Amino acid sequence: MPRGNIPRQPSKAGRQDRVQRPVSMKSAPLKPAKLVVxxxxxxxxxxxxxxxxxxxxGLSGKAKSSATPKGYSPIAxxxxxxxxxxxxxxxxxxxxxxxxxxAWELLVATILSxxxxxxxxxxxxxxxxxxxxxxxxxxxxxxxxxxxxVRSTGFFRNKAKSIVGAARKIVQDYGGEVPRTMDELLTxxxxxxxxxxxxxxxxxxxxxxxxxxxxxxxxxxRLELTKNEDPQKIEQDLMKIIPRSHxxxxxxxxxxxxxxxxxxxxxxxxxxxxxxxxxxxxxxxxTVEIHKNxxx
Ligand code: SF4
Numbered sequence: 001m002p003r004g005n006i007p008r009q010p011s012k013a014g015r016q017d018r019v020q021r022p023v024s025m026k027s028a029p030l031k032p033a034k035l036v037v038x039x040x041x042x043x044x045x046x047x048x049x050x051x052x053x054x055x056x057x058g059l060s061g062k063a064k065s066s067a068t069p070k071g072y073s074p075i076a077x078x079x080x081x082x083x084x085x086x087x088x089x090x091x092x093x094x095x096x097x098x099x100x101x102x103a104w105e106l107l108v109a110t111i112l113s114x115x116x117x118x119x120x121x122x123x124x125x126x127x128x129x130x131x132x133x134x135x136x137x138x139x140x141x142x143x144x145x146x147x148x149x150v151r152s153t154g155f156f157r158n159k160a161k162s163i164v165g166a167a168r169k170i171v172q173d174y175g176g177e178v179p180r181t182m183d184e185l186l187t188x189x190x191x192x193x194x195x196x197x198x199x200x201x202x203x204x205x206x207x208x209x210x211x212x213x214x215x216x217x218x219x220x221x222r223l224e225l226t227k228n229e230d231p232q233k234i235e236q237d238l239m240k241i242i243p244r245s246h247x248x249x250x251x252x253x254x255x256x257x258x259x260x261x262x263x264x265x266x267x268x269x270x271x272x273x274x275x276x277x278x279x280x281x282x283x284x285x286x287t288v289e290i291h292k293n294x295x296x
Contacts, residue, residue, distance in 0.1 A: 065281070065289065065290035065291070065292050066289060066290075066291065066292065068224065068279075068291045068293055068294070069289075069291075074223070074224030074225065074279075074294075075224075075225060075241045077241075079277060080225070080241050080242060082277060083223065083225075083274060083277055084242070084243075084246050084250065086273045086274055086277075087249075087250065087253040087254070087257065087273075087274075088249070088253070089273065090253075090257070090273045091252070091253040091256045091257065094249070094252040094253055094256050095202065095252055096198065096202040096252065097118040097122075097255075098110060098113060098118050098121055098122065098125075098198075099122045099125060099126070100125070100203075101129075102178075102203075103177075103178035103180075103199055103203040103204070104134075104135045104167075104170070104178050105125065105129055106198065106199055106202060106203050107166060107178055107188075107191070107195065107199050108125065108128070108129075108138075108163055108166075109121050109122075109125050110194075110195045110198045110199065111159055111162050111163055111166070111190050111191075111195060112124060112125070112150060112153045112159055112163075113153075114155065114159070115154050115155060116153040116154050120152060120153055121153060123152075124149070124150060124152060124153055127149065128149050128150070131149065134176075135167045135170050135171060135176050135178075136167075136171055136176060138163060138164060138166075138167035139164070139167035139168045139170070139171040139172075141164050141167075142164065143157070143160040143161040143163075143164045143165075144160070145160075145164075146160035146163060146164060147160045150163070158190075159190075161189075161190075162189050162190025162191075163190065165188075165189030165190060166188045166189050166190050166191060169187065169188050169189060170188065173187070178199060178203075180200065180204045180206060181208075182196050182197075182200065182208045182209065185199060185200070193209060193212075193231075193232060193235065194211055194212060194213060194231065196208075196209075197209045197210065197211040197212075197235075197251070198211055201247070201248035201251070202248070205248070207244050207245070207247040207248050209235055209239060209247065210235050210238045210239055210242065210247045210250060210251055211251035211252075211255075212231040212232075212234050212235045212238070212251075213251075213255060214258075214264075215254055215255045215257070215258025215259070215262075216234070216238075216251055216254045216255065216258075217229075217231060217234055217296075218258065218262070218264060218296040219254050219257060219258055219262050220234055220237070220238060220254070221234075221294070221295060221296050222262065222267075222278065222280035222282070222294055222295065222296060223274065223277070223278055223280070223294070224279065224291065224293075224294045225237065225238060225241060226238065227293070238250070257274075264296070266284055267280070267282070267283065267284055268284070269283045269284045269285040269286060270284070270285040275287060275288075276288050278294075279291035279294045280294045280295060281293070281294050281295040282295055282296070
């Protein structure tokens with residue numbers, strides 16, 4: 001069979017996407033042409049059961065799936081370290097995509113980023129910070145004064161209220177400086193653990209927790225690093241299995257991964273560096289067996 005004629009196979013649907021095998025080939029066994037290339041590129045890797053890698057999802061079009069197999073631990077240190085290593089290789093030096101020049105600006109940008117793209121926030125904040133250059137300027141406002149400036153980020157009334165409330169708290173209780181401990185940050189209106197972790201990790205380089213946003217939430221579940229859905233529980237799970245030295249980078253890398261490849265609706269599994277470590281139920285291409293419970 002000529003190489004290159006085998007399309008990617010969607011493991012979940014069990015059918016190939018928009019591509020049909022020629023009638024003359026339908027009885028012939030398929031060879032994993034793409035997989036050979038893939039596996040050669042990653043020598044020594046094994047399936048979760050320790051067997052040599054092979055296309056368990058199958059080019060036959062019938063994805064093999066099961067509950068998480070007995071004896072397989074998705075949070076085994078070797079697997080977690082391999083995931084971290086590949087993320088380091090794929091996303092070296094990544095950092096927060098929100099533009100900022102101070103802890104205060106990062107705090108405001110993170111509050112604005114809820115349910116909004118970083119690109120949109122980055123369009124809004126330069127205007128905002130040129131109009132109100134310091135935390136004291138924000139503290140002197142009424143929330144309604146800010147609403148028009150942040151309207152395009154969505155939920156603008158709540159966000160304006162949080163930003164003005166945060167500014168007042170920081171001016172009144174912290175001398176105009178964003179505090180650098182989790183406990184203190186959590187006293188600020190509009191700041192929960194995610195925002196606090198962003199500020200601590202990105203600005204102060206303090207690893208006090210793991211940022212769990214929608215990407216980290218989805219991908220951690222796909223990778224079976226957690227079974228929880230609640231962000232705080234996910235963070236606790238991740239903190240137990242990821243070395244503290246990786247807490248900050250892991251979040252940035254997973255957020256980039258979630259935007260570039262492991263997108264919510266149709267992950268680009270065939271291009272993913274974690275592919276043969278991932279058993280997600282909604283993979284679009286797989287060389288390993290699918291675990292029914294590994295889903296967002
Ligand atoms: S293989 Fe697919 S589902 Fe798994 S992490 Fe990569 S892109 Fe996401």
